[in-house]
Amino acid sequence: MAYNLKEVMTTKPSRFTAGHRMCAGCGAPASARMVLRALKPEDQAVVCCATGCMEVSTFMYPYTSWTDSFIHTAFECAAATESGVEAAYRSLKKQGKLPEDQVTKFITFGGDGGTYDIGLQSLSGAMERGHDMTYVCYDNGAYMNTGIQRSSATPKFADTTTTPAGKVIPGKMQSRKDLTKVMVGHHLPYVAQTVALNNFKDLYEKAEKAIYTEGPTFLNVMAPCPRGWGYNTEDLMEINKLAVETCYWPLYEVIDGKYVINYKPKNKLPIEEFLKPQKRFKHMFKPGNEWMIKEFQDEVDKRWQELLDLEEMTNKAESAE
Amino acid sequence: MSIRERLSGNEAVATAMKQINPDVVAAFPITPSTEIPQYFSTFVSNGQVDTEFVAVESEHSAMSATIGAEAAGSRAMTATSANGLSLMWEMIYIASSLRLPIVMSLVNRAVSGPLNIHNDHSDAMGVRDAGWIMLFSENNQEAYDNILMAHRIAEHKDVLLPLMVCQDGFITSHSIENIELLEDNKVKEFVGKYKPEHYLLNKNEQMAVGPLDLQGFLFEHKFQQAEAMRNAKRVIEEVSVEFEKLTGRKYNFFEEYKMDDAEYVVVCMNSTAGTAKYTVDELRAKGVKAGLLKVRMFRPFPAEEIAEALSKSSIKSVAVLDKSDSLNAAGGALYEDITSAMYVNKKSVPVVSYVYGIGGRDTTSDQIESVFKDLQKIDKDDKVADPYRYLGLRK
Numbered sequence: 001m002a003y004n005l006k007e008v009m010t011t012k013p014s015r016f017t018a019g020h021r022m023c024a025g026c027g028a029p030a031s032a033r034m035v036l037r038a039l040k041p042e043d044q045a046v047v048c049c050a051t052g053c054m055e056v057s058t059f060m061y062p063y064t065s066w067t068d069s070f071i072h073t074a075f076e077c078a079a080a081t082e083s084g085v086e087a088a089y090r091s092l093k094k095q096g097k098l099p100e101d102q103v104t105k106f107i108t109f110g111g112d113g114g115t116y117d118i119g120l121q122s123l124s125g126a127m128e129r130g131h132d133m134t135y136v137c138y139d140n141g142a143y144m145n146t147g148i149q150r151s152s153a154t155p156k157f158a159d160t161t162t163t164p165a166g167k168v169i170p171g172k173m174q175s176r177k178d179l180t181k182v183m184v185g186h187h188l189p190y191v192a193q194t195v196a197l198n199n200f201k202d203l204y205e206k207a208e209k210a211i212y213t214e215g216p217t218f219l220n221v222m223a224p225c226p227r228g229w230g231y232n233t234e235d236l237m238e239i240n241k242l243a244v245e246t247c248y249w250p251l252y253e254v255i256d257g258k259y260v261i262n263y264k265p266k267n268k269l270p271i272e273e274f275l276k277p278q279k280r281f282k283h284m285f286k287p288g289n290e291w292m293i294k295e296f297q298d299e300v301d302k303r304w305q306e307l308l309d310l311e312e313m314t315n316k317a318e319s320a321e
Numbered sequence: 322m323s324i325r326e327r328l329s330g331n332e333a334v335a336t337a338m339k340q341i342n343p344d345v346v347a348a349f350p351i352t353p354s355t356e357i358p359q360y361f362s363t364f365v366s367n368g369q370v371d372t373e374f375v376a377v378e379s380e381h382s383a384m385s386a387t388i389g390a391e392a393a394g395s396r397a398m399t400a401t402s403a404n405g406l407s408l409m410w411e412m413i414y415i416a417s418s419l420r421l422p423i424v425m426s427l428v429n430r431a432v433s434g435p436l437n438i439h440n441d442h443s444d445a446m447g448v449r450d451a452g453w454i455m456l457f458s459e460n461n462q463e464a465y466d467n468i469l470m471a472h473r474i475a476e477h478k479d480v481l482l483p484l485m486v487c488q489d490g491f492i493t494s495h496s497i498e499n500i501e502l503l504e505d506n507k508v509k510e511f512v513g514k515y516k517p518e519h520y521l522l523n524k525n526e527q528m529a530v531g532p533l534d535l536q537g538f539l540f541e542h543k544f545q546q547a548e549a550m551r552n553a554k555r556v557i558e559e560v561s562v563e564f565e566k567l568t569g570r571k572y573n574f575f576e577e578y579k580m581d582d583a584e585y586v587v588v589c590m591n592s593t594a595g596t597a598k599y600t601v602d603e604l605r606a607k608g609v610k611a612g613l614l615k616v617r618m619f620r621p622f623p624a625e626e627i628a629e630a631l632s633k634s635s636i637k638s639v640a641v642l643d644k645s646d647s648l649n650a651a652g653g654a655l656y657e658d659i660t661s662a663m664y665v666n667k668k669s670v671p672v673v674s675y676v677y678g679i680g681g682r683d684t685t686s687d688q689i690e691s692v693f694k695d696l697q698k699i700d701k702d703d704k705v706a707d708p709y710r711y712l713g714l715r716k
Contacts, residue, residue: 046393046521061532069521072531073388073415080382083375084347084389084397089522091344091373092395102524122385125378 005199012037015045020065021057025233027196027223027240028054028138032109034200035136035219036068038207044104046071046085050078050114053145054138076118079126079135082108086131105211106133112153113143116179127186127216134210137179138223148228152177155248156299157292158280160228165283170292175299183218184254190217192253195240202251202262209253222249230279242274247304252311259311268304271297323568324502330493333461333500334400334426334486335360337468339370340508343424344395344515347375347386349405352438353490354428357400380405384412391421392530394520396472398423402490403430403444410448416483417452417546419530422475423483425453426468429591429644430490431680439681440490442590442644445619446654452546454484454553455620457590459576461498463617464488466570469503472512473560479552487619489592491681503568511567550621557618574623575630576615579605582635583612585696588627588659589642590616593677593684597642600689610635611693616655624662631659632668637700639672640692642712646676652709671705677712688713 015036022029032054039045045068049055055072058065073081086106092098110119115137123135142160143149149162156175159165163172180193190213192206203221210217224231224239231239243249246269251262272293275281284292328336335357338346346365348358358374365374375390377383383399390397401409406427416423431437432444445455454474458464467486475484488494503511519528534542554574561572576594579601580586587597594615604611614630616623631639641660643653651657652674660672675692678684692712699705 044522044524048389056533059529059532061534061538064529064532066529067527069523069527070529071389071392071521073385073419074411077381077385077412080377080385081389083377083382084345084386084391085393085521086389087345087347087373087375087386088390088393088395088397091371091390092393092522094373095344095371097344098522099524102522104522121378122382125382128378129375 003201003205005201008037008204012041015039015067017065017067019063021060022053023226023233025226025231025236026053027140027225027236031138031196031203031221031223032136034196034203035107035207038204038211039105042103044068044102046082046104046106048072048078048082048085048106048108050110050119051075052111052114054109054111056145075114077122078108078110078114078119079123082106082133083126083129083131086133106131107211108133108135110135110137111144112137112139112141112151113145116153116177117151124186127183127188127218131216132214134217134219136219136221138221140223140225140228141176142225142228144225144228153179156296157284159283160280170283170289178303180220187257188218189213189215189256190253193220193249194251195222195244195249196237197240197244206253228280230282231277235277239277242269242277245269246271246274246300248274248300250304250307252307258314259307261307261311271300324504326500326502327497328461328500329356329495329497330461330464330488331356331428331495332360333465334468335364336502337465338398339364340503340505341396341398341469341472341512342370342509343372343398345373345375345387345390345397346399347377347383347390347397348399348401349377349380349383351380351402351405353430353494354400354402354405354426356494357426357428380408381412384409384416387423388412388416388419388421391423392419392521394517394522396515398425400426400428402428403432406444406448407432413448413451413453415531418542420481420546420549421483422472422481424468424471424475425483425485426464427485427487428490428494429487437680440492440644441679441681445485445487446645446647449620449654452482452550453620454482454550454557456484456486457617457619458486458488458493459592459594459615460493461496462500464493465500465502466564466568466572469508469511470560470564470572472515474553474556476515477556478518480549480556482546482549482553487591492592501568507567511564554621554623572617574618574626576617577630578613578615580612580614580630580633582610583633584610584635584637585693585700586612586614586631586636586639587642587689587692588614588616588639588655590619590655591644593642593644596684596686597689600686600693603686604690604693609693609697619655622658622662624658625666627659628662628666628668631663631670636670638696639670640675640696641672642675642677642692644678646679650709671699673699673705673708673710675710675712682713684713
């Protein structure tokens with residue numbers, strides 16, 4: 001059945017309610033709501049959140065925005081915490097201590113701080129152990145909850161509060177970690193990179209696949225941050241679109257090791273289009289800094305080509321058979 | 322009829338865990354507690370338990386997964402030592418604040434650094450304010466018995482706090498001694514089924530755990546933890562009485578050994594009590610009225626009861642032995658707790674602190690005898706000139 005946003009909205013009530021305190025123009029809450037909408041209405045879920053914007057803004061005692069059961073423990077251990085919940089589910093199910101018809105899914109959210117950095121070990125462990133859970137990283141490219149400090153997901157040259165663009169050092173001097181590929185290296189049954197775009201089609205369909213693929217699955221969702229990135233709140237969807245059209249954030253999935261690029265722009269836009277509307281890259285457009293844009297473009301091109309190669313390589317085997 | 326066996330302390334704990342048959346065990350190996358998850362995973366592999374064993378990648382994840390599993394509505398257990406507990410530290414506080422009756426076996430070992438794998442109590446002392454019930458065990462039998470009582474205490478509706486059972490690394494964890502085990506069915510009956518009131522996997526009621534809890538409510542939530550800890554005293558007593566009916570083995574907050582007419586008293590925890598009992602007997606044979614107070618329940622701390630026990634008119638001086646240094650230039654943690662308890666309860670007797678056995682340094686009966694000699698001198702001089710001392714330190 002073809003994806004239809006209106007139908008999804010009407011047939012699947014929101015499991016992430018209004019009234020939370022996330023910023024206007026933030027990419028995370030809309031993504032989280034859509035991920036949860038991918039659940040079958042009759043299925044239960046236990047949602048786990050790493051400490052971060054999403055957690056502190058959605059579950060401040062005594063209020064919660066989550067209609068499913070929810071657990072938060074600390075910053076670096078959302079995957080481990082959820083793995084314990086999932087192990088309990090398997091144990092209790094096996095022993096007949098839960099109703100036979102109960103179906104519970106396990107969905108964990110962490111920002112790039114809680115996922116790429118402090119929580120990477122816990123995530124890697126949980127995925128390797130094969131828990132039947134979906135980990136969703138909402139990647140806003142810095143530690144936004146503590147006030148925009150650099151993370152390993154922060155793109156090169158970005159101005160953050162711990163990599164300020166100064167007179168000597170022009171922002172962050174390292175390229176970003178490619179976490180999606182790190183997760184592919186775990187040989188998971190399903191890994192995907194997505195963003196809220198085109199009526200959420202890509203995000204929704206990938207969330208559905210991730211949640212309903214047995215075993216550990218991983219979604220990397222780019223979730224822009226108006227405060228950290230410096231764009232106008234109403235431009236969220238435009239930023240998402242530019243990230244994809246410039247191939248800064250390619251949409252792809254890796255199913256049992258096979259790469260599928262979901263969208264290849266006919267006219268790949270120059271990276272300036274993505275960088276320009278964001279204050280964090282403002283210094284790159286000063287006269288004399290053209291080399292920074294070139295370097296950024298080269299990195300994007302290199303990674304995009306690598307992705308095209310991987311798609312070709314991982315699909316070659318089958319076509320040869 | 323109970324079963325006579327010969328088991329190490331680690332085997333005793335693993336056996337108790339097998340009999341309890343928890344729903345989830347998540348653990349990471351660390352000397353000297355490694356054997357517990359090892360033995361236990363064998364039970365899992367051979368289908369002797371229904372447990373899901375989660376072989377996590379660190380102790381931080383061990384406690385995180387245990388928290389997740391317990392919050393989910395299952396009975397979850399773990400085991401660790403020293404640096405493993407240090408790595409868990411953040412989650413230790415979260416476990417108690419979420420009011421999850423997790424049971425952990427802590428096989429005491431020196432916390433780094435420098436690295437040392439042998440016994441002292443620096444690991445346990447590092448979490449003494451974390452809101453966990455802490456029971457100490459002299460030998461394999463006590464470690465086994467304390468684990469069997471643990472869930473009944475932790476899961477009591479007036480308590481709902483995590484509980485750790487401590488025993489001395491290598492000294493008891495790896496020493497094989499005689500032990501009396503209960504039959505499986507008796508353990509099952511005594512421990513009972515876990516029926517949490519609220520849990521994540523409840524199909525009929527959603528639950529949210531671990532909020533951002535700011536100025537408006539955190540204080541009250543901490544007060545509730547404090548109240549639960551106070552309640553735990555009563556519950557520990559009740560469960561111990563019931564356990565005695567079942568096994569004939571009596572457990573109080575602390576054990577008083579030859580204390581009735583004792584003039585000189587040593588206070589300690591865990592295996593050193595065994596050595597101290599031997600020394601007390603030796604000294605008694607020589608006419609010295611020596612006595613021992615062995616603390617079993619360190620958290621909650623039985624302040625009033627210990628103050629009462631140490632204020633018998635016969636007592637002339639007391640030495641508190643701490644197998645961990647608080648590095649506060651004042652005295653060990655147990656010493657500080659005991660002296661404040663006595664002060665608050667207006668009981669006055671000279672009390673001296675000895676830090677001993679650090680990093681697995683052997684503590685001999687001769688050393689404990691020297692403490693009793695010191696106590697006699699303190700009594701004679703009627704003063705404690707230097708109350709913060711070391712026992713068995715290289716000269």
